[in-house]
Amino acid sequence: MNPKITTSLAFGLLIIGIIAVLFIIILLGRNKKTHYPNFFRWGHRIAGYAFFVLYIFICYLMSLKITSDPVTWTAKDVVHAYLGLAVFPMLVAKICVVRGFKKYYPRLPIYGMIVMIALYLTVIMSGGHFLLTLARSQYIVLLQRGKPVKVNASEGRKVVQTKCSSCHSLERVYSHFKTEAEWRDYVARMRAKDPLRLSDLEELQALGFLIKNLGIDEQKMDAQVGMKIILNKCHLCHTLERVFQQKRTQSDWLKVIETMRAFDPQLLSDSEARQVNYYLGKVLLKQKTDS
Numbered sequence: 342m343n344p345k346i347t348t349s350l351a352f353g354l355l356i357i358g359i360i361a362v363l364f365i366i367i368l369l370g371r372n373k374k375t376h377y378p379n380f381f382r383w384g385h386r387i388a389g390y391a392f393f394v395l396y397i398f399i400c401y402l403m404s405l406k407i408t409s410d411p412v413t414w415t416a417k418d419v420v421h422a423y424l425g426l427a428v429f430p431m432l433v434a435k436i437c438v439v440r441g442f443k444k445y446y447p448r449l450p451i452y453g454m455i456v457m458i459a460l461y462l463t464v465i466m467s468g469g470h471f472l473l474t475l476a477r478s479q480y481i482v483l484l485q486r487g488k489p490v491k492v493n494a495s496e497g498r499k500v501v502q503t504k505c506s507s508c509h510s511l512e513r514v515y516s517h518f519k520t521e522a523e524w525r526d527y528v529a530r531m532r533a534k535d536p537l538r539l540s541d542l543e544e545l546q547a548l549g550f551l552i553k554n555l556g557i558d559e560q561k562m563d564a565q566v567g568m569k570i571i572l573n574k575c576h577l578c579h580t581l582e583r584v585f586q587q588k589r590t591q592s593d594w595l596k597v598i599e600t601m602r603a604f605d606p607q608l609l610s611d612s613e614a615r616q617v618n619y620y621l622g623k624v625l626l627k628q629k630t631d632s
Contacts (some may be wrong), residue, residue, distance in 0.1 A: 343542070344471055345475075347399070347402060347403075347468075348467075348468040348471050348472065350395065350398075350399055350402075351399065351463075351464045351467070351468040352464060352468055353395065354392065354395050354396060354399060354460065354464070355457075355460055355461060355464045357388050357391050357392045357395065358388075358392050358453075358456065358457050358460055359457065360384070360388045361385050361388035361389050361392055361453065362450065362453040362454060362456075362457050364381045364382075364384045364385035364388065365381075365385045365449055365450050365453055366450050366453075367381050368381040368382055368385065369447060369449070369450055370450060393432060396428065396429075396432070400425070400426075400429070403422075403425070407422075409537070417466060417467075417470070418467075420466065421463055421466045421467045424459055424462050424463040424466070425463045427459050428456055428459050428460055428463070431452065431455060431456045431459065432456060434452065435449065435452045435453065435456065438452065474495065474496075475493070477495070478493045478494070478495035478496065479493075479494045479495050479553065480492060480493055480494060480549075481494050481549045481552060481553045483521075483545065483548060483549060483552065485545060490545065492545055492546060492548070492549030493546055493549065494546070494549040494550045494553045494554070495550070496546045496550075497545075497546035497547045497548070497549045497550025497551070497553075498550045498554075500539070500543045500546050500547045500550070501514060501547050501550055501551070504538055504539060504543065504547070505531070505547075507538075508531075508534075508535075508538075514551075514555075515555065515573070516573040516574065517555060517610075517613075518555050518556070518557050518566055518569065518570050518612070518613050518616065519551075519555065519556065519557060519610060519612065519613075520556065520557050520558075520559055520612050521552050521556060523557075523610065523612065524548060524551045524552050524555070524556065525548060527551075528544055528547055528548055528551070532544055557612045557613070557616060559612060562615070562616065562619040563616065563619075564619065564620045564623050564624060566616045566620075567616040567617045567618075567619050567620025567621070567623075568620050568624075570609070570613050570616055570617050570620075571584060571617055571620065571621075574608055574609060574613075575601075577608070578601070578604070578605070578608075584625075585625065587625065588625050588626065588627040589621070589625065589626075589627050590626070590627050591618075591622040591626060593627070594618055594621040594622055594625070594626075595618055597621075598614050598617060598618055598621075599614075602614065
């Protein structure tokens with residue numbers, strides 16, 4: 342499920358819980374009794390029922406996510422899950438007090454506040470963190486099935502770091518610069534090996550991150566991209582000093598690039614080779630006046 346929806350449900354649960362606790366505190370805790378006890382009593386009951394139903398529904402959604410996602414949890418996810426599960430026995434204890442242990446009824450506000458503290462920590466740890474990262478996220482617009490879609494590239498970084506690293510090192514990913522079509526083909530091939538590894542949303546987010554940060558625009562030559570490719574690729578065969586201490590003509594650099602590609606055809610794609618050649622021809626070009 343979309344994290345925006347689950348975050349909205351979580352904050353909705355927190356708001357309902359706050360209302361339920363507030364009503365019972367007003368009903369039982371005020372020095373001067375309220376003039377509308379039935380309103381607060383029934384308001385507390387209705388909010389309590391809604392809270393319990395929504396809590397069970399969210400637990401069901403989280404169980405689906407846990408069973409469908411094989412990736413190892415982070416420490417934050419573990420603490421979030423334990424706090425969320427701790428709410429259940431506290432709810433059961435509170436219901437038991439209401440139904441069978443009337444002499445503990447005056448303590449219900451305390452039980453309610455304990456539940457709310459655990460729920461608050463649970464929601465803020467996950468939902469609050471999600472909203473903060475959402476506000477600071479980078480976005481990119483991609484065409485998906487012919488329609489422009491705004492993609493969160495920052496969430497895509499997390500997908501790449503957690504999902505791609507389970508099969509190979511991230512260096513294998515970050516060392517490449519590809520066009521949008523090449524990245525789409527690359528991600529599609531990776532997903533075909535394990536269709537359950539990525540959801541459609543995660544695939545789109547990963548594409549957004551890769552295209553925004555490691556993408557090549559075929560219509561635009563970028564010296565910075567060419568330099569990054571050289572730094573990532575050329576040192577695999579020889580020192581970088583061997584590159585940067587030389588100056589050659591444009592045609593000579595092109596011959597060097599093709600010679601290197603002949604040694605390792607997988608070293609550079611056609612688009613990467615063009616970017617490297619542009620950088621070399623722009624920065625390390627031998628002028629006619631050079632001897």
